[in-house]
Amino acid sequence: MTETKPIRNAADLFQRIHRLSGEAEWSESELRELLLQEGIDPSSLLESVRTSVRTLLRESPYYWRNRAAALRSKLKSRVFAAQRRQTQKLSRKEILDNIKTTLARMPPDLTQEFSVEHRNFEACSDEDLESILLELDCIENLDAPNANE
Amino acid sequence: MESVRKAMAEQRAEDLILALGITDPNDIDVEDIAMNQGALVLEGGLTGAEARLTASPKLSFIRINSGIREVGRKRFGVAHEIGHLVLHKERSPLEICTHNDIVLFHSSNEKEIEANSFAAGLLMPGRMFEPPCRSSSPSLDLVGQLAAKFQVTATASCTRYIEFCPHRCCMVISTRGKIRYHRRTADFGYFLQPSGDVRPMSYASELFAGESIPSGMRSVPAEAWIEGTSIASSKRILEHSVSMPSYESVLSLLWIDQDIDRKVTGEDEGDTEEEVSNARWSWSRDRREER
Numbered sequence: 001m002t003e004t005k006p007i008r009n010a011a012d013l014f015q016r017i018h019r020l021s022g023e024a025e026w027s028e029s030e031l032r033e034l035l036l037q038e039g040i041d042p043s044s045l046l047e048s049v050r051t052s053v054r055t056l057l058r059e060s061p062y063y064w065r066n067r068a069a070a071l072r073s074k075l076k077s078r079v080f081a082a083q084r085r086q087t088q089k090l091s092r093k094e095i096l097d098n099i100k101t102t103l104a105r106m107p108p109d110l111t112q113e114f115s116v117e118h119r120n121f122e123a124c125s126d127e128d129l130e131s132i133l134l135e136l137d138c139i140e141n142l143d144a145p146n147a148n149e
Numbered sequence: 150m151e152s153v154r155k156a157m158a159e160q161r162a163e164d165l166i167l168a169l170g171i172t173d174p175n176d177i178d179v180e181d182i183a184m185n186q187g188a189l190v191l192e193g194g195l196t197g198a199e200a201r202l203t204a205s206p207k208l209s210f211i212r213i214n215s216g217i218r219e220v221g222r223k224r225f226g227v228a229h230e231i232g233h234l235v236l237h238k239e240r241s242p243l244e245i246c247t248h249n250d251i252v253l254f255h256s257s258n259e260k261e262i263e264a265n266s267f268a269a270g271l272l273m274p275g276r277m278f279e280p281p282c283r284s285s286s287p288s289l290d291l292v293g294q295l296a297a298k299f300q301v302t303a304t305a306s307c308t309r310y311i312e313f314c315p316h317r318c319c320m321v322i323s324t325r326g327k328i329r330y331h332r333r334t335a336d337f338g339y340f341l342q343p344s345g346d347v348r349p350m351s352y353a354s355e356l357f358a359g360e361s362i363p364s365g366m367r368s369v370p371a372e373a374w375i376e377g378t379s380i381a382s383s384k385r386i387l388e389h390s391v392s393m394p395s396y397e398s399v400l401s402l403l404w405i406d407q408d409i410d411r412k413v414t415g416e417d418e419g420d421t422e423e424e425v426s427n428a429r430w431s432w433s434r435d436r437r438e439e440r
Contacts, residue, residue: 057170064169068184075189075208124197131194135203135210142207 006039013040075138082137086130095129102136151262158236158263162228162270165235174277174299179227182271183211186234190227200226202233209234221302225268232267233260273299273309282313287404288366289389303393303400308332317405321374323347324398326357337405339375348373353390353399365389366402371409374401384409 007013020026020034035042057063061070090098124132169185171177180190188202188209195201195212203210211230217223237260278299285291289307296306307320311332319333321341331341347354350373352362366387371380374388387404 064185065178065181068181072180072184072189076191079189079191128195128197128201131191131212132203134194138210139205139208 013045016040079134079138082134082141086134090130092126092129095126095133099129099133099136102133102140106136106140151259154259154263155266158232158266159270159275161235162232162267163274163276166271166274171274172277174273177272177274177299179224179231179272183227183231183234186231188231188234192223200230202230204234219302220300221296221305224272224300225302225305228268228271229261229264231271232264236260236263236267269305269309272301273306275313278309279313282310283315286366287314287316287318287387287389287402289391289400289402290365292402303391307400307402319374319403321353321401321403322398323353323357323401324396326354329398338410339377339380339405341374342376347399351390351401352388353401356390356392356399362390366404371405374403379410381409 007016016038017035017040020031020038026034032042035045058066060066165182165186166177169182183190186209188204188211190211190213192213193215195214196216199214199217201210201212203212211227211234213223213226217226273295278295281291281295287310289303292307292310293303295301295310296303299306301309304322311318311320311334314334317334317337319331319337319339319341321331322329326347328341328343328345328347331343333339347357350370352367352369355362366389368385369388371384371386372382374386384407386409387406388401389404390399390401392399
């Protein structure tokens with residue numbers, strides 16, 4: 001009868017798995033049985049690894065959701081700052097002129113994306129046009145030196 | 150061809166969900182997903198439309214009309230605009246979607262339909278949404294539970310439900326007493342008259358009349374909703390209707406739970422017009438007795 005040595009840490013555990021899998025070509029059921037004989041429950045191990053990976057992912061700043069949340073927060077504060085700067089109430093004509101001026105200042109690859117020829121553009125309310133102007137302003141200033149402020 | 154494009158749009162959404170490692174409906178956060186795709190979601194600053202996408206290579210904006218109250222409708226609006234962002238690279242630069250574009254059953258523009266299919270796939274991925282549809286009997290209670298779980302509107306949930314429902318079912322939206330839209334499972338087998346009046350024999354008509362009705366699936370004559378020479382006149386189907394007062398509408402789920410199709414030598418083949426009207430009269434009497 002094989003005497004099962006206690007597993008002291010993760011390195012110990014993985015060394016044992018490595019040793020077992022390196023000894024021969026095992027079928028999945030054979031490996032599962034052998035792991036059980038060695039005192040390792042494959043299902044618990046798998047669940048524990050999955051849980052650890054999930055935890056590490058959720059805590060990682062590189063996890064897409066964490067990156068998205070951080071970027072959203074940063075961009076929203078920038079949009080609200082730009083909104084606060086738009087204190088002067090502009091007429092519809094002035095808003096439209098500003099949109100056109102902003103578009104004219106932008107590099108061609110960006111202006112292509114902001115043609116004012118839109119099916120509903122003339123039907124936009126003043127509020128709609130103001131928010132478009134705000135968005136253009138934010139996009140234009142994304143790469144500005146003080147953009148991180 | 151349209152169904153292929155819709156299926157492809159839906160698949161793109163499901164692929165995105167898979168790539169992001171989302172396995173639980175609670176984790177479908179549309180703002181995070183939009184940001185992952187380069188779009189910041191903002192509420193307000195938009196009155197002339199339901200939602201707007203301002204797309205740029207650097208950063209895109211999705212704006213949602215702040216007048217929308219329901220979370221499900223907001224989420225669908227955002228998901229719809231993500232659809233434009235992902236699917237329509239050669240888009241007109243400013244995408245402004247009206248209410249009709251975003252409501253699932255109204256769209257006529259090809260791109261809007263694709264964006265709606267994308268939104269349905271993103272918010273209600275098939276591999277999460279389909280199993281409960283297959284394991285339960287049809288009812289609007291189930292549709293409501295799914296709507297709550299996936300944080301979508303009852304209409305969106307019901308539309309998606311019809312795609313996966315293994316029974317002969319049809320969802321119907323009626324507004325101010327008229328059938329506005331219906332969507333059927335592939336084997337439902339009958340059409341409903343578009344823009345037709347909701348018939349007095351249905352529970353939906355009672356809701357329009359301001360009456361309260363018993364909850365759950367209830368038996369009604371098949372002819373309360375469907376017609377055709379192949380229906381045996383005495384046959385019945387099941388109806389579950391709920392009122393949507395904010396929209397002056399009623400959502401109905403119909404279920405053909407038994408064989409109602411007239412056989413060539415069927416029992417009702419010899420029905421006369423008089424017998425058919427008697428059947429209607431009997432039905433009214435039965436309904437009174439039921440209460």
